[in-house]
Amino acid sequence: MTIDEIYNKGDITIRAYNSCKSAGIEFVSDLVQYFQQNGSFKKFRNCGNKTNSELIHLCQKYQSVDLTDKSTSLEYKIKNLSKIQRQIVNSYVKFNTENLSVRSKNAIIGMIGEPLRIKDFSQIIFEDKNFKIQHIRNIGKNSIPELEAYLIKIKDFTLKVSNNKNEDELIILKNKHLIQNTFSIETIPIPILQSKSIIIICNFLINQRVFFKEKHNLIFQETINVFIRDKDQSLDAIANKFYYTRERVRQIREKCYDELFERLSFLKHIEDDFNRNYQIDINRDYLIISNERANNINSRYGTHFTKNFLTYLFSVYLSDSYNIIGNIKDTLINKQFLSRNRHNWKNIYLVKKEFDQLIDLESLIEDISFRTQEKIEETYSFNFKSYLSRFLKTNNLIISDIIVTFCEKLLIEELDIYLDLDDNIIFNRTTIKGLPEYIIEVLDELGKPTTIEHIYSILDQAYPGLTKSSEALRGSCQRTTELIYFGRSSTYGLRKWEKENTNIKGGTIRSIVKDYLDTADTPKHSSLIVEYVLQYRPKSNEYSIIQNLKLDESGTFKFFKKSYIGLSYKRYDSSYSVANKCEIPERKTWEESFKLLTEFVSQHSRLPYSSGCPKSEEVLYRWYHIQIRNNNNGKLEIEKSNKIQAINNQFSKSKRKSNSKEKYSELNTFIKTNKRLPSANKQGEENLYQFFYKQRKLFNNNTINIEDEKRFIEIAKELQ
Template identity: 45%
Template sequence: MTIDEIYKKEEISVRSYHVCKYNDFNSISDLTKYYDKTKTFEKLRNCGRKSNEELIDLCNKYQRKQIEKPEVGIININDPKNILLNLTRVQREVINSFIFVNTQSLTVRSKNAISLHLKNNLKFKNFTEKILLSENFDVKNIKNIGAKCIPELEIYISIIKDFILEVSQTKDEKYLIALKNKFFIHRTFSIPLIPVEILESDSIFSFTNFLLDQNAFFDKVQTLIVKKALKIYHNQDEITLDDISNMVDLSKERVRQIRKICLEEFIDKLVFVQNFNDDLFQKYGIDIASNYLEIDTDVIEKINSSNKTHFSKEFITYILSAYLDNQFSLIGNFEDVLQPSYFNSRYRHNWNNLYLIKQGIALEFDFIGFANDIRERINDRIVESYSFNFKSYLSKFLTNNNIDVLDLIFPICEKITSDEFQLYLDLDENLNFKRNTNRQAHEYVYEALEQLGKPSKVKEIFEKVIELHPNYETEEAKIRVAMKRKDGFVPIGRNSVFGLKKWENELENFKGGTIREIVEEFLIQFSEPKHISEITEHVLKYRPKSNQYSILQNLKLDESGSYVFFIGSNIGITSKKYESDLKKISEVNKTDKKTWEERFEMLQNFIAIEKRLPFSNGVPENEIKLYRWLNIQKSKQNKGKLDKYKEVKINCLIEGSPSINGRRRLFSSEKYEELFSFVSINRRLPSANKNCEENLYKFFYKQRKLYDANELDSKEEIKFIEVAK
């Protein structure tokens, strides 16, 4: 027999018919062959639980017919056995509902007795086999039955038998569906009058809407609170609990409690929809064979227009989660989604949507942990943008380490990422997290140095920063401090020149630090001292403007005692031990080598005479040396390397020094003598670009500025004119 013939005889539903046609089952033979092999139809596309049961019953029915080979003739409709074999799925469901309703209406003792006899299986097939077809059945023989129960059960069985006969003679599917639904709703909600169009629709959405309006789930006040406080309807205005409390004449707290209780109970009350057979694919295009059910705008419109409802996306998803509870898991927090978001949890992700995901996949992946992790990443302080491969990231949340499901999970997680967090994958399937903090000073400086591409003075760096970011408010001092406080920058000597640390690996002949640091790094590589010429050759790679004499004097002036000098112009470092035959210079002829106490006394005398601390430029060389020595002591103090008694003496001297008011005056007499001497020997003025002439040039330059401004006294003016000739 063909499937078309079976459908015309109304032995299968429209949905089961479509399942057969979609999977190329054109005859009962095709169907039974598949069933004999797999023992189920659940794996077929769009085949739900009820269609599976219906097709199995159909196979069993025709297999029995084939075995029994009944004679062709008129079936005795009054024979329960023949009725059992010829009933359609809808007829069976109607009878099952009727048996259940009538059983529940029995007295407690009768109900317990019949339930025990049927072993709590009130299905039509079991009822027929144990009661109607059993030759030995007698009501009086039922266990635990009393004399008063016998008449009640006899009437009960007679009513069911008559009803079975009536149903078996009716093939109108709409009528049968309405009859089944009527018994079911009456059994569950005790609603006597139900519109025919509702009964015949078999729609989970129509029934839910009807029952809401009938206050079937909750009482009148609770229903009003549910409708107003939850996102039940599309484009529903959000109403505060204060407004609702005024409507129902209850306190705001009581309204909140009722809302919470109803929301917790709602999903259990919606489980009733599992008793219906709504063809989701045929009606709305919802493919329950897919791994994820996407409820988009088109689906919502189809559901609401065909059922004359006005449900929201959130509530439709919620209803479907109850209907498909045995196939799909609801991912997301329904309290977050169905309630207005007045308050958000601080310790987890607050969901914006609900997601229906196949149970098999939901068991393989921690969707909640995945969402919480992304939330934490977004809320963390991101000082630098970063990204990672999305699929690799998802593997962290596999519950059973089954990497084969990653391809199935990927599009679902991508959907969650975009809908919940507005994050989107790039073309390489990477997930990007952008910086969410303001740029700091050192980052502006770093960018400026990269643009300059070479070691630069603080002033040049400052100007580049302003050029790149005109609206950024800063100053040279902040630029200098930023480079000193943060890694990634290196000073070049002591002239306020800085470069990037990475350039030491990227640029040829580039090294940060002072000349002493370069020399120390060079010497530490060797087990013997090195001649000053070798040291100079190494230093000139990085400081080409220096010279051998300057380097040697620089090392001799080091007060940390890091260097040791040997006969023959060899130099080593004190941290290494050298061969005993090397002879140290016992008294190194260091320029102006003095003890700490002598230096302190010189500083003390200077302050007493000049009434100020020493300056760093435009002054005699001896004053510059005092300035440098004082700065070294301050640096040691900041690093905790200065002895306590020295620290006290320095601080007392500085604190006792008079403050300087007015324009800073240059101590010019000695400087002019030095300038006269230089001009007479070199027959030219000092140059700013030549070593050892910078300070003298600065002095002359400042004197010229003062001369142009008529700020020199008479003696200084005469000396300046004489030099300038």
């Protein structure tokens, strides 16, 4: 006889009836058995002295109830459960066992064994008339009431299931018990209980706000990427909305995230057909939820879950057979700043546990992500299949096509990287190509030393606007060690040519000689030096080479008798005598240099230039300006000062202005005739080019005088 029948007959009050129901007592026989074991009902919820006395009186009234018949009846019903009934009851048993305390759970599993099945409960517990809970091994005093309620729930649910053959009603019964035993929710719509979809049930429970505390549920929905939102809110905005501090909102978010898997674990006991409901085959080695699949699921069930939250739901349901690949927090929690020392995952993926034991997929993505973010000077590639072998977890494993296919999909989803036609993974250059690299490419293609003007011409034609002038390009040549230069001719080559070709060596004649003498322990005869230099500078000659060394002002070279030459910083055998000064050309006297200056001025009607002119003119320019500086500093004798001042006065500011006007006129005529600017490397054009270069520099620095500025603008217009 059931408690409901007793109540309907009016034999107990509503208070006593509710106390029995809250304790899971469905049969009078269960009530009598509880009384025989405990002697009172004071532990029942809301059971005072009056209700306790009422229930004791009820037990005494019905003490003749045949408990043996009840046990036999339950045993019979368990043995005759249908397949679907048995599955539902076993799922219910498993669910309730997981909700026990650790000690009680271990005691039950130790006694019944795994997997937990209702037929084992019947044979070991329900059919044993001498069974007492306190006789279970390793059980504590506090576990006895918990296990009593646990066994009563299983009996009650088993009887209800055995009395119902309708599959839909059984699903409703099971879902109702699962949800109500997990969450504090009284009313659940029948369509929800009838559902065989974890998506529908989860959506209902989230909207009912039963997972966490009231405000925590709202913060959970605002801060975790559960639903698709038009715009994500900052923690500050959410904190203002709920009158919390930003830190408190962050703490609640972290707490909700940490507890989320446990809150969703009940879903594992819901009957769900993934193939029919979501068109997902859960027998595959891996599952990737695409945007299209997520949209179809949301459209079918009227939900708005994000793709990654759907994947997370499926991961909870399939956690016994699948592992998650990827960082869950990256996908479910919006961060203000991305991590700089690891990959920031866009999605999470599911792989079979057996598959996950074969290859370290997360390390694979981390490695590729690191490579794409580092500075890549030159594009390089790997054969993808060979590259994957680095991440295998087992030795001697043949990489299957299914591994390659899934890893390739991971590349596309996470890093937007595609393999090439030969199944290579390409790591493209990430640095900007510099001017020196363009120069190296040109020289590599030409295969011979080339002037800077020719290099500029080729680059300007291939890459217009890459650099503004050959002068700018010359500066780039000096910023790399892969280039070599040849003397002062603005001719450049590749350093690798020095190793590939025995007749090529960069640098000046002096640097070539210095390198040669550096390798020798003794001074070398001038003829040997000349012979060595001519290998690399065949257009030079003995006189030019030796004079070049003698005119060196750095003191690098030391000249010995009998035409031997060495380096001043090296110690040689005393048998080598230093040459007398008379054997080395004397420096010109002040008077000789001044005579050369006056002759130059008389011949050219101008002062010497510093560059773009013959070497002798450059030397004269330097000497003249040293004298001007010494004169200004009072270091010249009166007679010498008067002579220098006379030359300087001859080319006063007004004279220079006149000369400037003439030069502009000459430049204008040249441009009109040749349709171009003068060249620094063409004979007869050097001085005019130098004039234009200096005027352009003054114009760019806003230091040009007004008259010359007008003339310069006219020249610029002529060039347009």
